[in-house]
Structures are given as C-alpha cells and as structure tokens.
Amino acid sequence: xxxxxxxxxxxxxxxxxxxxxxxxxxxxxxxxxxxxxxxxxxxxxxxxxxxxxxxxxxxxxxxxxxxxxxxxxxxxxxxxxxxxxxxxxxxxxxxxxxxxxxxxxxxxxxxxxxxxxxxxxxxxxxxxxxxxxxxxxxxxxxxxxxxxxxxxxxxxxxxxxxxxxxxxxxxxxxxxxxxxxxxxxxxxxxxxxxxxxxxxxxxxxxxxxxxxxx
Amino acid sequence: xxxxxxxxxxxxxxxxxxxxxxxxxxxxxxxxxxxxxxxxxxxxxxxxxxxxxxxxxxxxxxxxxxxxxxxxxxxxxxxxxxxxxxxxxxxxxxxxxxxxxxxxxxxxxxxxxxxxxxxxxxxxxxxxxxxxxxxxxxxxxxxxxxxxxxxxxxxxxxxxxxxxxxxxxxxxxxxxxxxxxxxxxxxxxxxxxxxxxxxxxxxxxxxxxxxxxxxxxxxxxxxxxxxxxxxxxxxxxxxxxxxxxxxxxxxxxxxxxxxxxxxxxxxxxxxxxxxxxxxxxxxxxxxxxxxxxxxxxxxxxxxxxxxxxxxxxxxxxxxxxxxxxxxxxxxxxxxxxxx
Numbered sequence: 001x002x003x004x005x006x007x008x009x010x011x012x013x014x015x016x017x018x019x020x021x022x023x024x025x026x027x028x029x030x031x032x033x034x035x036x037x038x039x040x041x042x043x044x045x046x047x048x049x050x051x052x053x054x055x056x057x058x059x060x061x062x063x064x065x066x067x068x069x070x071x072x073x074x075x076x077x078x079x080x081x082x083x084x085x086x087x088x089x090x091x092x093x094x095x096x097x098x099x100x101x102x103x104x105x106x107x108x109x110x111x112x113x114x115x116x117x118x119x120x121x122x123x124x125x126x127x128x129x130x131x132x133x134x135x136x137x138x139x140x141x142x143x144x145x146x147x148x149x150x151x152x153x154x155x156x157x158x159x160x161x162x163x164x165x166x167x168x169x170x171x172x173x174x175x176x177x178x179x180x181x182x183x184x185x186x187x188x189x190x191x192x193x194x195x196x197x198x199x200x201x202x203x204x205x206x207x208x209x210x211x212x213x214x
Numbered sequence: 215x216x217x218x219x220x221x222x223x224x225x226x227x228x229x230x231x232x233x234x235x236x237x238x239x240x241x242x243x244x245x246x247x248x249x250x251x252x253x254x255x256x257x258x259x260x261x262x263x264x265x266x267x268x269x270x271x272x273x274x275x276x277x278x279x280x281x282x283x284x285x286x287x288x289x290x291x292x293x294x295x296x297x298x299x300x301x302x303x304x305x306x307x308x309x310x311x312x313x314x315x316x317x318x319x320x321x322x323x324x325x326x327x328x329x330x331x332x333x334x335x336x337x338x339x340x341x342x343x344x345x346x347x348x349x350x351x352x353x354x355x356x357x358x359x360x361x362x363x364x365x366x367x368x369x370x371x372x373x374x375x376x377x378x379x380x381x382x383x384x385x386x387x388x389x390x391x392x393x394x395x396x397x398x399x400x401x402x403x404x405x406x407x408x409x410x411x412x413x414x415x416x417x418x419x420x421x422x423x424x425x426x427x428x429x430x431x432x433x434x435x436x437x438x439x440x441x442x443x444x445x446x447x448x449x450x451x452x453x454x455x456x457x458x459x460x461x462x463x464x465x466x467x468x469x470x471x472x473x474x475x476x477x478x479x480x481x482x483x484x485x486x487x488x489x490x491x492x493x494x495x496x497x498x499x500x501x502x503x504x505x506x507x508x509x510x511x512x513x514x515x516x517x518x519x520x521x522x523x524x525x526x527x528x529x530x531x532x533x534x535x536x537x538x539x540x541x542x543x544x545x546x547x548x549x550x551x552x553x
Binding site: 058059099101150197 | 408
C-alpha cells in the first residue's frame with residue numbers, strides 16, 4: 001500500500017500513533033501537505049462517514065478515527081499554513097440556547113474538520129446574539145445549529161431570525177440537526193438544509209458550500 | 215373487579231385485560247401544569263397510574279448551589295436548564311481506572327425507606343423498583359461519554375471491570391429491594407440514538423449483554439419481572455432482550471421504531487410500555503390527533519402485552535389540553551373503574 005494509503009487506512013482504523021508516524025514520514029519525504037491532507041486524512045474521513053451512514057461504523061469508531069485524523073492534522077497544520085492551503089470553507093457551529101447536549105454537535109465538528117472545513121465551535125447553550133456576533137467576527141460560509149430536545153428546537157428559528165435582522169442571512173447558509181429535527185421543520189423555519197447525522201452533515205455542508213462558497 | 219396490580223400482571227403474561235392499563239410520566243414543568251389543574255387532588259391520585267414506582271430512578275442528590283447537584287456516585291450535574299436530570303459537569307473517573315474510586319453504598323436506606331408507606335397507600339398498584347442509569351449510562355456519567363466510547367477500544371479491560379462493578383452494585387440493591395413485596399425491577403439505560411445503537415451492536419453484545427445477563431438473572435431468581443427503559447432506536451435488540459428475560463420494554467418510541475409491526479411480532483413474548491409520540495404528536499399535534507393516536511394504541515393492545523404511556527416523560531412544551539386529552543381518554547375506557 002502507498003504511504004498515503006497507509007495514512008488513510010490507519011485513520012479509518014482509529015490508530016492515532018501509527019497515523020502520526022506515517023504523517024511525519026510523509027512530511028519527511030517532502031510530500032505536499034495538501035496532498036497528505038486530501039488523499040490521506042480527508043479521504044479517510046469520507047470513508048468513515050460512508051461506513052457510519054451504512055451502519056458499519058458507530059460513534060465509538062467514528063470518534064477514534066476522528067482522533068487519529070485530528071492528530072495527523074495537528075502535525076500538518078503548520079505546513080498547510082506555510083503553503084497557504086485554504087480550508088474548503090468555514091463553519092460556525094453550536095448547540096442552541098437552552099440546550100447543553102454536545103455529543104452530536106461534537107461529532108458534526110469532527111466530521112466537518114475531517115471534510116476539510118475550518119470549524120468555529122461556539123459550544124453549547126449558544127444564544128442567537130452569540131451566533132450573530134460570531135458570524136460578524138469569523139465571516140463563515142455556514143452556520144450549523146444543533147438541538148436535542150423539542151423544547152429547544154424553536155431556538156433554531158430564533159437564530160435564523162436574528163441573522164436576518166442583522167442583515168447577515170444572505171451571507172451564510174444555515175444547516176440544522178438533532179434528534180427531534182426534521183427536513184420539514186428545516187423548511188418551515190427557512191433553514192438551507194437538514195442533516196440527520198454527523199456523516200451526512202459533512203456531505204450537506206459540502207453541497208451547501210458548492211452552491212455559495214469559496 | 216381485578217386490581218391494577220392484577221391487570222398489569224395479566225398483560226405481562228400476554229393475557230387479554232378488561233382494559234388497557236397505563237402509567238404515564240411527566241417532567242418537572244409538565245407536572246407543574248397538571249398539578250395546578252388537578253389541585254387540590256394530588257397528582258399521583260389524579261393520574262391513576264397502574265405502576266407504583268418505588269426506589270428512585272435517578273437517585274439522590276446533594277445541593278451544591280448555583281443549580282449544581284451531586285449524585286451519590288460523586289457526579290456533579292448542572293440543572294440550570296434541564297431541571298429534571300441535568301447535564302454532567304466534569305469527569306469523576308478522569309483516568310481509565312477504578313483504583314482510586316469507591317462505589318457508594320448499594321443498600322443506602324433512602325432507596326427503600328418509603329416503600330412500606332407507599333405500598334400501603336397504593337397497594338392496588340403493580341410495584342416496580344426503579345434503578346435508573348443502570349449500566350452503560352452509569353458508566354458514561356462517571357467516565358464521560360466520549361471517553362467511554364474510546365475506552366471500548368483503548369481500555370476494554372477497564373470497561374469490563376467498570377460495567378461489572380456497576381452490576382454488582384445494582385444486584386446488591388435488587389436483593390435488598392426484593393425483601394419487600396415488589397413485583398418487578400425497572401432498569402433504565404439508554405442505548406439508542408435516533409438511528410441505531412449509540413455504541414453499535416458489536417460493542418453492545420461484547421460489553422453490555424453479558425453484564426445484563428447477570429443483572430436480569432438476579433431479578434428472575436427472586437421471582438420478579440424485568441422491565442427495561444432504553445430510549446432510541448434499539449429494536450434490533452428485542453430478540454436478545456427476550457432471550458435474557460426482559461418482560462417489558464419501554465419507551466417504544468414511534469419516531470424511531472414501527473410500533474405496530476413490532477408489537478405484532480413480539481406480543482406474548484415481550485410487553486411494551488409507552489408508544490405515544492412525545493417528539494411529534496404531543497408537542498405539536500391537536501387534541502384530536504392525540505386522542506386518535508391513543509385510540510390506535512389502545513386498539514393495538516387489546517389482547518394484552520401493552521401498558522399505555524407517552525414514549526417519554528412528557529416535556530413542559532406539551533399543551534395542557536394534549537396531556538388531558540390522553541389522560542381522560544385512557545381513564546374513560548369501558549371496563550375501568552378507579553377504586
């Protein structure tokens with residue numbers, strides 16, 4: 001197997017130490033950092049997402065793969081910056097106000113990073129005002145909102161309203177997700193997309209960026 | 215007229231009851247709405263539930279002020295938003311070891327002290343001793359969910375030790391509870407997500423299943439029934455659960471499983487408690503839609519193996535009219551008379 005094929009396989013297998021060794025070797029061999037990123041790490045996480053969507057992988061497998069990917073990405077990052085390699089897009093993400101659940105949102109963050117996005121994680125219990133100020137500060141192409149319970153789901157509508165009132169709605173795409181969220185609900189509040197799980201969130205983000213992004 | 219206890223026993227045995235029994239739970243906010251409506255009648259009396267819940271589903275807590283509480287395992291919970299359970303703060307088992315951790319006393323008398331009084335007051339009801347967060351959930355609240363997920367791969371021996379120690383704690387508690395005149399032990403442990411098992415079937419079978427066998431066996435050896443509450447899409451486990459002696463499954467969420475076809479498949483082997491949509495119909499439906507769904511569930515359960523309930527404790531965003539819609543509906547069943 002090629003060196004980048006090995007990187008890819010070890011990310012899929014969730015072997016963090018081996019992934020780091022192989023990324024270091026690839027860098028030592030003067031392989032372009034963008035190629036290591038795309039053909040090693042991003043390609044691996046796309047396969048992890050595929051396996052998650054088809055029920056071969058579950059959250060534990062996704063987590064250890066994402067951990068391996070992040071460890072490799074940490075080694076690559078200085079080289080990517082030096083080579084002026086841009087992220088495929090920037091996402092501001094959070095769990096909406098009144099909701100402290102973060103596992104689903106964290107998985108989405110990992111899959112977005114694994115798909116090459118720069119992720120600004122606002123954490124949990126994020127107010128609509130906080131989303132608005134983060135959009136002004138970070139200038140993302142995407143805003144992602146998570147909610148786990150029906151009582152907090154309406155806060156997603158508040159985020160969209162606040163973005164509209166701040167004159168920012170046309171500058172970003174808004175995607176939403178979480179256990180009680182449906183495509184119908186997304187349409188009803190004027191969100192641009194809904195993803196039922198972390199893997200499809202990354203796919204959706206890429207599709208939305210394709211419509212508007214860099 | 216059979217007692218509520220006899221009715222529940224009949225449906226657990228797959229026998230046709232004279233009416234469908236029910237046992238409905240409500241969150242703090244929803245209880246407040248209903249309590250105000252039914253006052254001065256006590257809510258527990260007004261609900262006329264058929265299950266008498268004993269022990270404590272989520273345990274006892276020490277108030278740490280500022281909306282923080284600490285459970286008997288040492289886990290701190292933030293209740294600033296979720297007033298009923300809360301969200302875990304910090305990590306009790308920061309390392310993958312039990313070397314520096316001591317489990318609490320499983321026969322802490324707070325779990326048992328009110329059993330005689332409650333049984334005396336509601337003696338006609340079917341008595342269930344509750345053990346919430348009974349295995350996987352207890353493990354992740356102690357270790358952190360993301361840590362535990364990775365421990366399945368990084369530290370499998372530690373996970374097995376942790377789960378077995380939790381089971382030992384529960385078994386000691388079950389043995390104490392069975393000194394009282396109870397009918398069942400109601401375990402709670404959420405394994406599911408909106409789509410499939412959180413940890414996946416391989417890990418569930420490898421780590422969780424063998425420990426469940428021990429816990430459920432302890433209940434059956436005492437001649438009691440086993441109930442399990444496990445949220446999410448877990449119906450792929452039903453054959454295994456039946457095999458290891460589960461008698462009743464809750465919450466039977468219609469958003470994640472085909473309630474009618476599963477009921478048809480398992481009726482007589484597994485009883486179901488729940489079924490009424492708490493993610494859609496109750497918060498967003500009309501009273502008529504709530505009644506119609508309740509009607510469908512009651513018709514489904516006519517031959518036994520069914521205890522009506524919303525598929526989760528009803529949340530505070532459900533209109534009072536919708537709560538009353540299903541309560542009045544089940545309480546007005548022909549054949550039922552509150553005694």
